[in-house]
Structure formats: structure tokens, C-alpha cells
Amino acid sequence: MNKLGLHANVWVGSWSEAEARLAISRTAELGFDVLEMPALDPAIFDIALTRRLLDEAGLASVLSLGLDAGTDISSGDPEKMRAGEARLLDVVSVARDIGAHHISGILYSAFQKYMVPPTRRGIEGAAEVIARVGEKAAASNITLGMEVVNRYETNVLNTAAQAIEFCRMVDRPNVKVHLDVYHMNIEETDSVAAIEMTGDMLGYFHTGDSHRGYLGTGSIDLPAIFKALVRTGYEGTITFESFSSKVVGDPLTGILGIWRNTWDDSDDLVRHAMEYTRSQLKSARESLRTSALMPGQD
Template identity: 30%
Template sequence: MSPINAVCVQEQVLKGDTLEEKWDLAQSWGYDGIELRGQGERALSARLPDLQRAVRAGVHMPTVCVEMSHFIGAFDDDLRRDAVAQMSDQLRVVAALGGRGAMTPASWGMFSRRLPPFEPPRTPEQDTQVLVDSLGELGRVAEQEGVSVYLEPLNRYEDHMVNTLADAARLIGLIGLDSVRIGADTYHMNIEEADPAAALMHAGPLIGHVQASDSNRLEPGAGHIDWALFGATVQAIGYTGPIAIESRLSGPADEVLPAVPVLLRRYL
């Protein structure tokens, strides 16, 4: 086995009243960590005392995945600024926990060029400038805190701005900060990348985080993604960070999630 990629599971699929209880369950299923969900209204910051207590108890929480109603590429500038402020807050929280970083898309569910009215209210050049501004600000916060912000490309039906790893890499090149990295998600890659392995290879130096779900958005093993090829590619690019399971489930969590670490570790 290669230098281990911690296989993490997101907190919302774990039963338990406390993170410590969720951690016991995650470990019993074979997971190495928990990925937190960063909800809006600075909810993650409000949880900081409980999160720090969980860290002291040995809970491993390396990353945060944003869960808000608006995002850093919002058309409305007030909403965009609020999203940047909330993501900055999440970066500070994950730094306080000794984690690695927080993940965000450009937007989610705001606009798709594949659905009416097909043409967004901003030009591609304006989209780029908005994202460079937002990610540049977040990158500077992340740099100061010693963590990273991960830009997640989403598929064309969920976002119109950043769909491929190459899209994300182009933006990161414009920003020029090492603290801004790519968050690669196998589900979106399955839709958008003609050759997911080649796309990962090309973007390899910029990959800061990986999320895994299968071709149908269910847990790994419930669809048709080639996990052997995925594992070989992860090894080839030298990625040793966490792999977080972000998926819907094909059955009850306690029945389907324990098989996932076994599957992934077969190839990592």
C-alpha cells in the first residue's frame, strides 16, 4: 500500500449525538477521518468548542466541505461577499483544528448553460474576474492560516463556470497562490472529463483534495467508475492526502459504507 491516503466519510451520514460518537462509528467501519460540513450563517465557527473537544479526544477532521445557499461566484455581489466571508471563517476554523483546508465550488445550482435561459447575466470574462477576486481573497486568508482552499469543479448541470480540472487549473494560474488548490470529485469528473485519469495526471501538482463517489453519485462500488485506474492514478501523481466519501447511499449507511474503505484500499 502506498503512503496512506486517509479515507474519510462526511459527518452527516454518521449516527451519533457527538462527534466522538460519530468517530467511534466511522472507525468501526474502517474510516480514518471525518470530513466536516460547513453550513451557512457561520455555523462551523459556532461549533468550534465542540470541534476542539473532539480534536482533543482524537477525532481526525482534516477537511471541510461547504454547505451554503450561495457561493463565491454568486451573481449578486452582496451574496458573493458574504460567501467569501463565510468561507474565510471556515478556513480559520479548520486551521484551529489542525486540519488541511476547506472546499468550495464556484457556485452550485445557480446557473447552467444546459438549461433555460442558457445565457448567464455575466460574460465568461466577468465570471473569471469574480472568481479570481474571490479565490484570491480566500487564498490570502488560507496562506495566513497555514491551510488551503480547494476549488471544486462541478458538472455542467450544477455550475456554468468551472466544470473541469483544467478550468480550475487555469483560474489557479491566474491567482498565483500556492494556497489555492483543486478539489477533485470523481462524480463530476465522470461527467465532464473525457479521460478522468489523464485529467488527474495533467492537474496532478495542483490537486489538494479528493472526494470520491461513483458514477451514479452513490458510494464507491455502487456504479461503474474504474477504481483500480483511480487508485493507480492517485499513486502516479503522488497524492497522499485524504480521500473523502461524498455520496448518496444505495442502502442503509451501516450496510453499504463499511465496504468502501476496503474497496479503495485495494488500489491505493
Template identity: 30%
Template sequence: MTTLDSDGADLDVACHLNVLLAAASSDLLPAALGALVEAGYRRVVLPPLDPQATDAAGLANLFAAHDVHPITIAGQAPGADVSSADPDERAAGAAMLRAALDLTVALRGDQMNGVPYGVFGHPARPTDPAAFERAAIEVGRVADEAHERGVMMTFEVLNRYETSVVNTAAQAMEFVALSGSEHLRIHLDTFHMAVEEADLAAAITAAAPRLGYLELGQSGRGMLSGGAVDIEALVRHAFDTGWTGRLGVEAFSRAVLSPGASDMLAIWRQPYVDGVGVARDAMRVIRRGFASSVEGRRAARLSRVGG
């Protein structure tokens, strides 16, 4: 197990850029990256980007200058869906994932998140087992290619209102098994888990063997310190399972997001207006959770002995 500082200052934590800014093209991006670094973040999750329209070299240099590592998001679209029974549509979906992987590498990133198993949006029906298996196999192939190129590929488990493919940690483990990939990793998000899981801590434990990214989002999409989800307790539990992977922070407000993105994500309110404040609050919650874990208490004891 990796030894961490007693205050959790060495934690590997990412913040979604949309907590602070509507787009990576904003002139305020350098200031936002500086604020995240000051708050203790190592990584930034980017909104979905068009590989053909993105200045990858320019962005990569900007991230390097701030010592921030980018995490990209891959997805699918109508007519390009790896779960489809149509071979051409399935191939188009796989091509979209590989284009996102190419962009990740060009940005010098080592992680690609997203919803690679189907089209994001309100589902009209359950996903049949054949579609589930088709998606898993295609995603697994890309995950193996990603691993060869130094990128960890994850897939996010969403709530029932955004997909019918993968809604729970148990389904995610089934998806990984069907993928045939040793490298595909699960992305859990506490916002979605609060809708679908009877026991959030137990879900983290169940996914832990293949968990690559634990994203922390509050029930109302605002500050992690206020809401129905006990984020601090879940961080403590994750470390107590022995998991030492990457953590992420996500919050959305109509005061920050573009109208189109707000509509797509059903963000009708303004849970906050100060994204930097949300990022700082989240880091405090995460560090308290770590400090109360077995590993955190051990690090504190070692720090006192060393002092």
C-alpha cells in the same frame, strides 16, 4: 514520495459525515466517528455549518478525543457571491469564505473544501470570463490567508447541473492560474468527473500539480464497489502519477440525509441504508487500488523483505 504500508493502512482518507449521518449535531456523532476510525479513516468531511450557531470548541474536543481531523465546507449564497460584478456582493461572498475559514481554525482543522467560487445550484447560463476571473482572484486571496493559518483551501469541480463556473480539470487549472495563489488546491470528485470528463484518468493527471483532494464517489451515489466508475483503477492511477495527497469518500442516500439536503442534491432514491457498511466497502476498494499501484507493489516487496 511518502512510503506507505503494503496494505495501504497508512493512507490519508476522509469520509463525508453524510455517508453515515444527516447532521453534525446528531447524538450519534461519537459513535459515527468511532466507526470511521475503526474502518481506517483519519478525517471526516463535515456538512456546511453555520459558524454563528456551531459549538466549535465542543466539536473540536470531540474530534480530538477520537483522533479524527475535520474538513469543513465553504460556500456562497444569493447576495454573497465572489463572482458578482457588484463590489458589495463580492465583498459579502469573501466575508462568507473568511467566516468559514475562522470556523475551520476553531475546529482545529487543516483543510477547507467547498464551492467558494459561486452559488451552488442549477445554473441558468454559462459563466462569463469576467465572472470566472473575479471569482478566481477573490478565492485566491482567501486561499493565501488560509495557508498562513495552516489550512489548505480547495475548490470542488462540479458537473454542469450544479454550476457553470468550473466543470473540468482543465478549467480548474485555469482557475488556479487566474487566482494568483500558490496555495489554492483543486478538489476533484469522480462522481462529477464521470459526467464531464472524457477520460477520468487523464483528468487526474492534468490536475495533479495542483490537486489537493481526490474524492471518490460512485455513479449512483452508493457503494464504491458497484457502479459505472472504476474507482479502484482511478486510485491506482492517482498513485502511479506520483500523487500522494488526501483521498475522500462520498455517498448519499435519502435514507440518511435530511429531506432538505436530499432535495438540494437531487438524491431521490436510497442507494443504501447502512452508512458504516458503505464506509468499510469504500476503504476496501481504496486499499485494493493502492495495492495494485507501483507504490503499493513496492511497499509489498519491502514488507516481504523486511519480514
């Protein structure tokens, strides 16, 4: 059974003590299993406080981040690659200490718009760094998720096929593909086919909609997405991610282009996301069960 996750940026823009208490308590109260916390700067975490609050709430946790220009391990620049590896290792240490078992995001390049395509050597260098970081992560039972994002946020992994190839280059069992419907809606020719192609290499999944707002009110065929997840046997975490200028702060506002309030009421947004996700998963499972019982089906 899939665990349901929620991105902390639906509640808070940073991670002060008050923000940590709010995000953790409300996520747990509304029935989610997992809280995803941004770790662009791992130094923001009060590790002891965060772990205690998570444990008290009974929440599992995920850390997510993207590298920056100075830590770009796909750059081919030895100094930047060393800095990027050090940043990733710091995040692994934070994840270990707060009890998180998954780190996801743009771990393989800078989280930015590029003006030139990646080089083959740059991609190979990123894979070598991720392989070393993956070994440290494995010692703490941590999975690394290579998030596939749109062309305006990286030039390395924009499609599921690219992520599959990259993970095969890394060749570590705890390095998986992370798919996100918002980005798939931009880059994939067929999002359902991308999920099916990824198969058991899929380690983490983001739901959302085309405008970053309420699920089911944009242009993405979410019922087909949930059916694909159920049909392929994906049992990992499904995390709802949504951004509004009401909450999100720098640097994400600029990087993601969150220029308007896509929603105003965090509580209503999150309640709706939970109800919608549970309903779609139930419908998808019933559809699969009914199809299995139809005459002529194996």
C-alpha cells in the same frame, strides 16, 4: 502514504451534539484518518465540542461547502461578492479553531444550477476573492480546494482544465484543485487524463460511484482511477463521499437530487468503502512496482 477520509453525511444530516459524537466516533472506530464535515452554515458548529471530540478520536478534519445565490462571488454583484467573501472568511475561522487544515468545495460560485454561462469578469472577480481568502487561510496553514463539479451544480468549474486555469489565476500556493470521480464521470472525456493533467495541483480527492452508492457497483472505472492517482504520485487525502435519502437532509437533498435510498446501512457502506479503497490502492501500487521491474523499463 494517502490519508483516507470519510464524508460525515454517510452518518448524519446535520451537526447536533449527538450527530457530532456519532460521526466522529464511528469514523475513527472504522479506521479512517480524516472526517469531512459540511459547513454550508458555519454557525452550526459547536467549535469547542467538535475540536475536543476530534482530538480525542485522533481524527484530522476537513470542512466543505458551496456558496448560495446571496453569496455568489462569481456573480459580479459587489454586494453578493462581499457577502461571499465574509462567508468564506467565517469558514476559515471555524476551520482554524477546530484544527482543520483543508476547506474544499464550490467555494468560487453558488452551489446551484445556473441558467446562463459565467462571465469572464465574474470568474476574474471570484479569483480575486479566493486570493484574498487564501491569504488568510495560509496564515493558519489551511489549503483551499476548488472542487470541480458537474454542470447542474455550478457553471464555473466543470472540468479539471477549468480548475487548473482558475487556480493559476488565483496564484496562491495553498489554493489547489479538488477532483471528484462522480463529477468527472459526467464531465470529463477521460478521467485518467484529467488526473494526470492536474498533477501536483491536485490537493484533495473524492471517491464515490456513478449512483452515489457502494464503491465498485456503478459505471465508473475505479481501478483505473486509483492507478492514475498512484502513478502520478498523489499523496493527499482520498475521501469517500456517498449520499442516500436515508440520511442526507435539506438543503442537500434538493440540490443534489437525492430522491431514493442508495443505501440503508451506513456501517456496512463505510466498511465496504474502507476495504475497497485499501484493496484498490494496494493493487495500484503493486501494479506500478511490477511495471517498474519489467525489462526495458526505466
